[in-house]
Amino acid sequence: MTAKPKRYFAAVLFIIAAATLFLASAATADVLLYDGKPYLHVIHEGRSIKIQRIQDPGYELKGYFAKTARKCPPFCIQPITVDPAVRTIGEIELFHFMENDLREGRGVLIDARTPSWHRKGTIPGSVNYPFTLFTQDENAGERDAILREFGAKPRQQPGLLEKTMQELGLSDKRYLTDRWDFTEAKTLVVWCNGPACGQSPRAIEGLISAGYPADKIFYYRGGMQMWQLWGLTTVIPES
Amino acid sequence: MSKYIFLKLFLSVIPAFAVPVVAADDTDYLSEITAEVDKVDAVTEYVAEQSGSSDSQAYLENKNGFEKLLEERYHGSYVFYKKLPERAQLEIFDDYRQGQEMSALREKIIERYMQ
Structure with missing residues (x-):
């Protein structure tokens, strides 16, 4: 040659x-996350995790989250709205939240399920705060610690000047309660097992009754079930 | 007059019935969702390797027992405890073995968590 x-x-x-x-x-x-977006990265327990969809077109969801029927109650279909002031979001909004609020430390992604559920697998970037922390009075100490962690500041008794300003409507008291100042509080996205799961709605109700501003809370109703149905990456927590 | 006495009696009795009902609902819900989790497909769960003498095994088993107690009865404390570094967890467990009261242990867990 x-x-x-x-x-x-x-x-x-x-x-x-x-x-x-x-x-x-x-x-x-x-199979993209959405048009023009093949994947994104989040930090989970100190590791960078790539979130993408399963690329196998023949993939079918199997196992627990593929089931259509569970006993109701307690596993009843939840309303789309937990509270009129709390926005319900879908996957795209959750992706945006992960890439912005979560990455910049302005938000917390909350897996509101009990630890035994969390251990079976979770959405990357989530932190486990079981709903019972926000609903049971015996956990008041832990709840206060968590609120501080979310950026709420314990409030002193307002001074005369502050009180007068508030009464005259000269200061913003939108994010103030008797006990807490939620002005700097983080944005929360709360989720659980899916549309038939009552754990995250309970957590949201508990947060609201603790004074957390409803406009800083978002409800990802799809939860683990929809996340897996879209073939999105899940992780097994190490801790 | 007697009408008011009955009214007062009626109002004082209502909370006695109402409070346990709410608590029972929450407990029932918790036990039902806890039972359901067993139906979720088994995944590879991390199981700590247990090696060494029988003493250290007994120690680990006791520690597991303590963690189980926390998880079942003091959910909030358990969540915080699991987020603590190993060293702080051992400190809490040692306090427990020495007979420290649960309320004091729970406070300590919060303190360590907030540090």
């Missing part, structure tokens, strides 16, 4: 390899 045909042969091989690689990479990006 002369040098020229050898060069052609190598070039053809190179083109075939490049085309294969291109097709392969195109194939792996077929």
Whole structure:
């Protein structure tokens, strides 16, 4: 073989390899999170986790979260709205939350299920705060600690000047309660097992009765069931 | 006059019935969702390797027992406890073994968590 045909042969091989690689990479990006977004990264327990959808078009959800029927009560279909002032969100809004509020430390993604559920697998970036922390009086100490962690500040008795200003409507008291100042409080996204799960609605109701501003709380109703139905990445918590 | 006495009696009796009903609802809900979790497909759960002498095994078993107690009876404390570093967990457990009261242990867990 002369040098020229050898060069052609190598070039053809190179083109075939490049085309294969291109097709392969195109194939792996077929199932996007949403248009133009193949994946995103979140930090979970100190590790960076890539969130993407399962690319196998033949994949079918199996197991517990594929079931259509569970005893009701307690596993009843939940209303779309937990509280008129709390916004219910879907996956796209959750992706945006992960990439903005969560990444910048302005938000907390709350897995409101009891620890035994959480241990079975969770949405990356979530922290487990079981709903019982917000609903049971015996957990008042823990609840106060968590509220501080979420950025709420315990409030002193307002001074005369502050009281007068509030009464005259000259200061913003939207995020103030008798006990807490929620002005700097983080945005929360609360979720549980899915549309038939009452754990996150309970957590949200508990947070609201503790004074947490409803406009800083979001309800991801789809929960673990919808997350898995879309073939999105889940993680097994280490702690 | 007697009408008011009956009214007062009636009003004083209502909370006695109402409070346990609410508490029971919450307990029932918790026990039902806890039972349901067993139906979720088994996943690979981390199981700490237990090695060494029987003494250290007994120690670990006791520690597991303590954690189980926390999880079942003091949910909030359990969540905080699990977020503590290993060293702080052992400190709490040692206090428990020495007979420290549960309320004091729970406060200590919050303190360590907030540090």
